[in-house]
Amino acid sequence: MTKVRLLSAAVLMTLFTSSAWAFSIDDVAKQAKALADKGYEAPKSNLPSQFRDMKFADYQQIQFNHDKAYWNNLNTPFKLEFYHQGMYFDTPVKINEVTANSVKEIKYSPDYFNFGNVKHDADSVKNLGFAGFKVLYPINKADKDDEIMSVLGASYFRLIGKGQVYGLSARGLAIDTALSSGEEFPRFREFWIERPNPDEKHLIIYALLDSPRATGAYRLDVYPGKEASVDVQAKVYLRDKVGKLGLAPLTSMFLFGPNQPSTVMNYRPALHDSDGLSIHAGNGEWIWRPLNNPKHLSVSQFTMENPKGFGLLQRGRNFHQYEDLDDRYDLRPSAWVEPKGDWGKGKVELVEIPTADETNDNIVAFWTPDQLPATGTPIDISYRLHFTRDEDKLHSPDSSWVSQTLRSAGDVKQSNLVREQDGSIAYIVDFVGPALKSLKPDTPVASQVSMGDNADLLENSVRYNSVTKGWRLTLRLKVKDPKKPVEMRAALVNGDKTLSETWSNQLPANE
Known part of the structure; x- marks a missing residue:
């Protein structure tokens, strides 16, 4: 009887330990807080010169070997592919896999990649790291893996839904955007990605953010489908004072359009990833701000309390509004930020930067709170990001x-x-x-x-x-x-x- 009781207690203890262990945003927050409490250490590049000095066309030749997609041999609808370092993506990010009972780093290997005509010394790349990663999921056909998410550079990430092509980007954090002191670009230095179950419909990603004046812990719950959505939960710690803190930032491109026609002859009537900033203010007012490509830096602020939403939208959905068969601006998604909880008093800010071509993201929109907590006290923020082509559904049925x-x-x-x-x-x-x-x-x-x-x-x-x-x-x-x-x-x-x-x-x- 005593042996049975002892055995039962051991089994219960095992079950309790197993069910109690779970990786969470709190684990990342502890690291973010520890980083914030000490001085900033700039990341060190381990990239050989032949990769750092390469041109974009050469970088594009380095392709992930699709047959070696991570989780390729597992019964899960999600798969991972990775970006190689090169050009200005010269700093490795650490990527970990989280399972039911462990955390394991996903180690870099040159075998993951096809290098094309890029000449390199095999020994010089064997201990590199990844620059970022992609998420694959079948959204267009059940038997075909589609790239639905790209995470590459600083704290940038992009998503697409069914029938969409990549356009604008979201970011984890923006600091001092458009200030004369210069912008600071925080970066995601480490990721933890939960291995999904066979029937899982969403993917959980954790990220650790770091920069000279801020650190942060992020949880991204990615939901693929007709529209892609991400539930974002973040805890941001300030190391030092910032001039302007941009939360839930979006970055896009506007070169020209019907409200600001091209200054040179162009067969395309419009060329942009987004054509306007939409805001649903806390008092219920809807605001539409058409975008411009100004000759001088322009900053517009919309003061409010507890915003209900804002986003950079692509309202033009007819191919003939763009006439571009290569870049398909008509298929690029809008991004809408839906706050969770009360965000208090602050401003939705729009930054428009002059650009001469479509290769530069010259539009930034974000929320900046009026009051920031003391250094070391976390800023907790949660919101849902929608990447959608159904812009009309953002509005109530009794509006225009x-x-x-x-x-x-x-x-x-x-x-x-x-x-x-x-x-x-x-x-x-x-x-x-x-x-x-x-x-x-x-x-x-x-x-x-x-x-x-x-x-x-x-x-x-x-x-x-x-x-x-x-x-x-x-x-x-x-x-x-x-x-x-x-x-x-x-x-x-x-x-x-x-x-x-x-x-x-x-x-x-x-x-």
Whole structure:
């Protein structure tokens, strides 16, 4: 009887120990806190010069051997592939696998890669590390593994859903973006990826972030599908004071579009990963800010409390809006940040940086809180990231939104019916959505417009758009000083009822 009792106690102890062990964000937070309590140590590169000095075309030749995908021989829908170091991806990141009872580093091996025509000394790369990783999952066909997530460089990561192609990126953290002191780019230095079960529908990734003035622990719950979504939980520790802390940052590209046409002849009507910043403020207001490629750095702030969401969206979904068969901007996802809990008082900030080509990400949007905790006290933040092409579903069914913003030289129709330019600038803004579609064409829809003091409003007219079943707003304005930007806001109303989101536009300085 005593032996049975002893055996039962041993079995129970084993079961208890097994069920009690679990890797969590707290394990990463302990490391982040320990890092924050000591001085920053810059990462050291172990990359041979022939890899550091290579051109992008050479780096692209280094391809992962798909037959050696991690978890390839396991009964799981998820697989991992890895990025080789090269160019400015010259610092290794440590990648670990978490199982039910252990944590094991995934060791680098050159056998994972095909090097193409890249000449290298085999001994010089045998002890390198990975630059990042990819996540594979069958989202388009059940028997085909699709790349759904890319994690490479600093704290950047990108996701795509069914039928999408890569576009904008998310980041773990942004520090001092657009400040004259220069931006600091925190990096994910180590990852822990949970081995998924055979029937698992999501993947759990932990990450340790490090930079001269901040550390952080992150948990990313990745959900693939028609739209990709990520539940982000983060604990950020500040080592020192920062000028501006950007939480839930998004990074995108805008070169030109109908609201800011190309300055040189181009067969493509638009070239951008995102065409606007959308905000759902804590007071319920929806705001749409068309993006610009300004001649000078531009920073716009939207002050609010407890935002309900914000994101960089690609509202143009028709191929003919881009005419690009190679880069398929019409298939690039929008990214929407859905906060969890109250974020308090702060600002959604939009940074627009001049760029001459589409290779530079020149758009950044993030949340910056008004108050930061003392050094060593964690900032806890949680949110869900949506990578989607169903932008209309972000809105409530009783609202309407801007479908396009067109910019043109302003003109006036003369008595002989010939249009004559008068030196003004015209904006044509189309509003669509359920709140408008349900109205009769003769409904007295009007506009509420405000204009900054650097322009005179010459025309403000609204008319029914029989093609879209919405309403079209036409504004014509005369700029006073082209060296200064012009701010303008507009919304559609019917009496005292607001029918649309707020179009919050900026005409950049022209000199």
